[in-house]
Amino acid sequence: xxxxxxxxxxxxxxxxxxxxxxxxxxxxxxxxxxxxxxxxxxxxxxxxxxxxxxxxxxxxxxxxxxxxxxxxxxxxxxxxxxxxxxxxxxxxxxxxxxxxxxxxxxxxxxxxxxxxxxxxxxxxxxxxxxxxxxxxxxxxxxxxxxxxxxxxxxxxxxxxxxxxxxxxxxxxxxxxxxxxxxxxxxxxxxxxxxxxxxxxxxxxxxxxxxxxxxxxxxxxx
Amino acid sequence: xxxxxxxxxxxxxxxxxxxxxxxxxxxxxxxxxxxxxxxxxxxxxxxxxxxxxxxxxxxxxxxxxxxxxxxxxxxxxxxxxxxxxxxxxxxxxxxxxxxxxxxxxxxxxxxxxxxxxxxxxxxxxxxxxxxxxxxxxxxxxxxxxxxxxxxxxxxxxxxxxxxxxxxxxxxxxxxxxxxxxxxxxxxxxxxxxxxxxxxxxxxxxxxxxxxxxxxxxxxxxxxxxx
Numbered sequence: 001x002x003x004x005x006x007x008x009x010x011x012x013x014x015x016x017x018x019x020x021x022x023x024x025x026x027x028x029x030x031x032x033x034x035x036x037x038x039x040x041x042x043x044x045x046x047x048x049x050x051x052x053x054x055x056x057x058x059x060x061x062x063x064x065x066x067x068x069x070x071x072x073x074x075x076x077x078x079x080x081x082x083x084x085x086x087x088x089x090x091x092x093x094x095x096x097x098x099x100x101x102x103x104x105x106x107x108x109x110x111x112x113x114x115x116x117x118x119x120x121x122x123x124x125x126x127x128x129x130x131x132x133x134x135x136x137x138x139x140x141x142x143x144x145x146x147x148x149x150x151x152x153x154x155x156x157x158x159x160x161x162x163x164x165x166x167x168x169x170x171x172x173x174x175x176x177x178x179x180x181x182x183x184x185x186x187x188x189x190x191x192x193x194x195x196x197x198x199x200x201x202x203x204x205x206x207x208x209x210x211x212x213x214x215x216x217x218x219x220x221x
Numbered sequence: 222x223x224x225x226x227x228x229x230x231x232x233x234x235x236x237x238x239x240x241x242x243x244x245x246x247x248x249x250x251x252x253x254x255x256x257x258x259x260x261x262x263x264x265x266x267x268x269x270x271x272x273x274x275x276x277x278x279x280x281x282x283x284x285x286x287x288x289x290x291x292x293x294x295x296x297x298x299x300x301x302x303x304x305x306x307x308x309x310x311x312x313x314x315x316x317x318x319x320x321x322x323x324x325x326x327x328x329x330x331x332x333x334x335x336x337x338x339x340x341x342x343x344x345x346x347x348x349x350x351x352x353x354x355x356x357x358x359x360x361x362x363x364x365x366x367x368x369x370x371x372x373x374x375x376x377x378x379x380x381x382x383x384x385x386x387x388x389x390x391x392x393x394x395x396x397x398x399x400x401x402x403x404x405x406x407x408x409x410x411x412x413x414x415x416x417x418x419x420x421x422x423x424x425x426x427x428x429x430x431x432x433x434x435x436x437x438x439x440x441x442x443x444x445x446x447x
Contacts, residue, residue, distance in 0.1 A: 004310050063437070066384065067429035069391035072402055072422055079406065080415040083231050158385070161296035168298075168395060175299055179306070188307035195299050202294035210290070210335055 010189040014181035018193055021177025028091075028173055029160045032098040036159055039103020044110030048136070058107070065104035071165055073097045078169045090169035102159045109151045113144030150212040157205050161198070174198065234416040241408040241417045248404035249424050251318075255390045255400060256428075258322050260383055263329025270330065271337035275363065285334070292331035297389050300324040305396040317396035329386045336378050340371030376443040380436040388429060401425060 047058045065073075077093040088096070117140045125135035145152070167176035178194035274285050292300070304320040315323065344367045352362040394403040405421030 001311070005307070063430065063433050064426070067388075067426055067433045068422070069388040069402070069425060069429075071391040071394070072425055075402060075406065076418055076422055079409060080232070080418050083415040084228070157294075161294075164296035164298045175296070175302065179302065182306065188303070188310045191299075191303050191307050195295055195303055198296060198299055199291060199294050203290060206290050206293045210293075213335065213339060 005188055005192050007187055007189045010185050010187045011193055014178075014185060014190040014193070017177050017181050018174070018190055018197070021172060021174040021194070022197055024172055024177075025160075025163055025174040028094070028163045028166060028171065032095060032102065032163065033156055033159055035095060035099045036102030036106050036155075039099045040106025040108075040110050043103060043107030044114055045136070047107070047111045048114055048140075062104045062108050065101050066108075068101070070097060070101045070162060071168065073101055074165055074169060090166065090171045093169055094163075094166045094171055098159065098162070102155065102162070105155050105158075106152070109148050109155060110144065112151070113148035114140055116147045117143045150209060153205065153212070154209050157202060157209065160202065164198075232415055232419055234414050237408075237412050237414045237416040238420055241404075241412065241420065244404045244408055245401060245417065245420045245424055248399060248401040248421070249428065251398065252390050252400040252424075252428065255318065255322055255325075255393065255398070256387045259325045259329060259387055259390070262322075263326040263386070264333050264379075264383070266326065266330035267333030268337050270334040271341060272363070274334070274338055275341055289331040289334050292327050293335070295328075297324055297328050297386070298392050298395065300327065301392055301396055317393060317398040320396050321390065321393035321398050325386055325389050325392075328389075329383065332382045332386065333379060336375045336382065337371065340375040341367060343374055344370050373443060377440040380439055384429065384432055384436060388425075391425070 043058055043062065047055055049055075074093055074097040077088065077097055078090060081088060081093075121139055121143075122135050125139045126132070130138065163173055164175040166173045167179060170176065172180075174194050174197060175191075178190040181190035182188055270285050270289070274282050301320050301324040304315055304324055305317055308315060308320075348366055348370075349362055352366045353359070357365065390398075390400055391402045393400050394406060397403065401421045401424045405417045405424075408417035409415055
């Protein structure tokens with residue numbers, strides 16, 4: 001059993017390739033998380049323009065990406081766009097897909113956060129002479145972010161996990177490298193090692209989240 | 222041919238679409254089968270774990286918490302790959318369908334246990350004590366007093382999670398499940414035309430958009446009152 005799934009020799013042999021995958025997963029996360037946050041912020045700021053047409057359009061946009069599996073979006077970009085003469089690499093496709101998909105999720109969270117700040121605060125800020133943008137960045141957003149921090153963290157956890165989709169379009173992240181090592185060694189140990197790495201990397205975040213969520217849900221009553 | 226016509230001919234080619242429509246439809250059936258299996262087994266397992274956890278047996282609770290944490294921190298695709306490509310080395314070879322089903326059901330189990338449990342703990346302790354003192358048993362209190370309130374509270378976060386995880390059926394394509402994306406991808410390579418992919422994308426929207434809109438309504442209906 002240990003020889004098959006946790007073979008020390010295979011771990012040693014595949015260590016460099018698995019580690020390079022881990023490095024790429026971290027780098028990829030460091031790129032796609034800010035990208036998604038940025039997209040989400042744009043959406044939420046757009047939705048704060050209280051025009052029904054704008055709101056409905058953005059809500060439709062968010063619902064569209066909530067209904068659309070991220071892998072389908074990724075494949076659509078990776079396998080579909082070349083037919084239009086646009087050959088983007090796997091990495092660029094991942095970046096665009098994440099910007100669209102996770103941007104929609106972050107947008108929904110930011111929107112809830114902005115809605116949670118009473119309108120009176122904006123009015124007060126505006127009446128002291130702040131511009132609309134200043135009121136948003138100095139008064140509303142700081143409180144909004146604090147109010148939805150657990151949701152933001154939880155979505156970030158999902159985004160980091162989602163980077164494993166990169167393996168489908170040959171981005172050499174952790175899962176992809178582990179699969180490579182597995183097919184080179186004819187042994188599943190590298191995949192088990194990758195799973196352990198994911199778990200150790202994300203467990204602290206999961207623990208923190210489960211505390212925050214329990215507190216939030218219990219506090220709502 | 223104008224640019225627009227060329228675009229239509231490439232991405233929405235009528236002939237190709239008609240030819241591969243049956244494939245996409247059969248893919249939709251597989252996706253629905255998978256989704257229904259995942260939702261039922263995942264939520265049932267999640268609720269069962271939450272109920273077991275409410276019995277407050279220490280070692281058992283630690284085990285439940287560990288399992289929940291494990292499946293919350295592993296990416297679903299990693300679990301699927303581990304089952305499909307890893308388990309055969311141990312002598313068990315689940316099919317792609319079974320690997321995808323079990324993996325996503327386990328993930329949904331973990332997330333829903335957490336949500337159900339938060340719902341159960343949110344019911345005030347005094348209600349437990351009050352019901353027990355009127356002569357209701359532990360089980361009766363749970364079923365008639367606590368769960369009705371707890372479940373109501375869990376609906377908004379639960380619908381969100383369930384949709385997000387059910388969409389993961391598309392991951393099955395990595396382990397050769399012939400669901401929508403799998404059918405669409407193989408149709409693209411057979412026809413050398415991306416139209417089936419557009420059909421596949423439309424199929425996902427047809428399946429999931431109504432669910433998302435319905436969920437939004439449920440969320441507003443059961444929204445936590447401030």
